[in-house]
Amino acid sequence: MNSKPCILVTGGTGFIGSHTAVALLQAGFETVIIDNLSNSYHEVIDRIDTITGTRPAFHRVDMRDDQSLNEIFSLHQFDAVIHFAALKAVSDSVDQPLLYYHNNLVSLLNLINACMQHKTDKLVFSSSCTVYGQPEQLPVTENTPVQKPHSPYGNTKKISEEILRDCSAASLLNVISLRYFNPCGAHDTGLIGEFPIGKPNNLMPVITQTAAGIIPQFEIFGNNYNTPDGSCIRDYIHISDLADAHVKALERLIRKQNDSCFEVFNVGTGTGISVLEMVNAFERLTGIKLKHTISGRRAGDIEQIWADTSKAENVLGWKAKLTLDDMILTAWKWQQQLTQKTVYTK
Numbered sequence: 001m002n003s004k005p006c007i008l009v010t011g012g013t014g015f016i017g018s019h020t021a022v023a024l025l026q027a028g029f030e031t032v033i034i035d036n037l038s039n040s041y042h043e044v045i046d047r048i049d050t051i052t053g054t055r056p057a058f059h060r061v062d063m064r065d066d067q068s069l070n071e072i073f074s075l076h077q078f079d080a081v082i083h084f085a086a087l088k089a090v091s092d093s094v095d096q097p098l099l100y101y102h103n104n105l106v107s108l109l110n111l112i113n114a115c116m117q118h119k120t121d122k123l124v125f126s127s128s129c130t131v132y133g134q135p136e137q138l139p140v141t142e143n144t145p146v147q148k149p150h151s152p153y154g155n156t157k158k159i160s161e162e163i164l165r166d167c168s169a170a171s172l173l174n175v176i177s178l179r180y181f182n183p184c185g186a187h188d189t190g191l192i193g194e195f196p197i198g199k200p201n202n203l204m205p206v207i208t209q210t211a212a213g214i215i216p217q218f219e220i221f222g223n224n225y226n227t228p229d230g231s232c233i234r235d236y237i238h239i240s241d242l243a244d245a246h247v248k249a250l251e252r253l254i255r256k257q258n259d260s261c262f263e264v265f266n267v268g269t270g271t272g273i274s275v276l277e278m279v280n281a282f283e284r285l286t287g288i289k290l291k292h293t294i295s296g297r298r299a300g301d302i303e304q305i306w307a308d309t310s311k312a313e314n315v316l317g318w319k320a321k322l323t324l325d326d327m328i329l330t331a332w333k334w335q336q337q338l339t340q341k342t343v344y345t346k
């Protein structure tokens with residue numbers, strides 16, 4: 001192994017991948033990014049360079065193309081991979097299931113194949129709390145049963161975990177699957193953040209774009225749920241904390257500290273926040289009144305979920321440090337920076 005372990009970050013110009021690339025470079029890892037830029041921009045590499053003082057190697061590759069992917073593995077000797085690259089819009093996946101299955105699953109299969117051929121046996125996978133559906137008991141632990149997914153996107157996460165579990169059982173790979181709760185916020189420099197192409201679906205970019213006047217008003221999807229204020233509850237986690245969880249997972253694999261060849265960790269804060277609480281907190285912190293209406297429930301939404309994070313704390317040695325205020329303030333700083341300067345070109 002190199003003195004500096006070399007990590008392949010797939011989907012590394014995307015939201016979570018770019019913050020993780022920063023965390024990896026700052027933790028002393030050599031970092032190689034691949035992305036097809038279908039949902040991100042090349043300029044992110046410049047931003048990572050500005051933040052860290054190190055320019056990660058970047059290759060524009062579509063992971064569905066196994067030959068191109070193998071060429072990247074021939075150029076670098078990877079000690080481990082973090083696999084972010086995927087399509088992630090839940091409602092799009094309902095309209096275009098084949099695109100989602102093809103993109104997310106073929107990319108994963110090609111990646112596992114390339115890992116086999118080039119003797120890279122450590123992989124961190126981007127999973128999601130969506131695999132739990134609406135759990136009967138809260139908070140959810142890693143032993144909470146996985147349920148039938150609500151969308152083709154969710155199903156790609158469930159199937160991907162099954163593929164990885166089977167490959168690791170056959171001694172092909174050591175895998176840590178991180179089940180993210182709701183990532184939001186942005187890097188504290190305001191240089192990288194979430195950049196949804198087209199109309200955003202997730203609550204935080206919807207809120208910040210409304211505050212910026214890009215969206216005239218937004219809908220709160222339902223206030224008649226069985227929750228204290230009637231709106232849905234999620235476990236929002238700051239993107240920089242989430243990035244750090246990847247560094248911890250990677251270190252565990254590289255140091256061969258994993259107890260089994262397939263491990264799962266919930267990555268959340270352990271605190272449930274309702275939509276109305278989020279809106280009120282944003283208004284309190286920024287002084288901006290958010291124009292919104294209360295509309296009907298959004299199809300496929302679960303009522304409430306938050307994580308039991310004790311496994312990540314006790315086993316991985318990771319715990320979220322940043323607060324809801326940090327999530328809101330960094331997301332707002334990022335939005336203002338986007339509105340004032342803009343920025344990225346294809």
Ligand code: NAD
Pocket residue numbers: 010011012013014015016017034035036037038039040041061062063064083084085086087088103107126127128129180181182183
């Ligand atoms: P993102 O869209 O910002 O990043 C994903 C990146 O993958 C994009 O840059 C995109 O261009 C790239 N990509 C997609 N298909 C590709 C392909 N075939 N070849 C090469 N590159 C490809 O999304 P994100 O929010 O950073 O999510 C990263 C991962 O985390 C995804 O796997 C997503 O499903 C998972 N996840 C995200 C959330 C969330 O709320 N953001 C929650 C749970 C899990």
Ligand code: UFG
Pocket residue numbers: 088090128129130180181182183201202203204206218219220221222232233234275298301
């Ligand atoms: N919401 C609104 N109005 C909006 C957008 C969202 O009221 O305009 C509400 C939703 O109804 C939900 C909450 O805000 O109650 C959070 O919604 P998001 O769309 O931000 O997040 P989800 O929990 O629905 O899903 C997200 C990702 C999924 C991922 C999941 C778990 O979109 O890909 O978190 O990680 F699987």
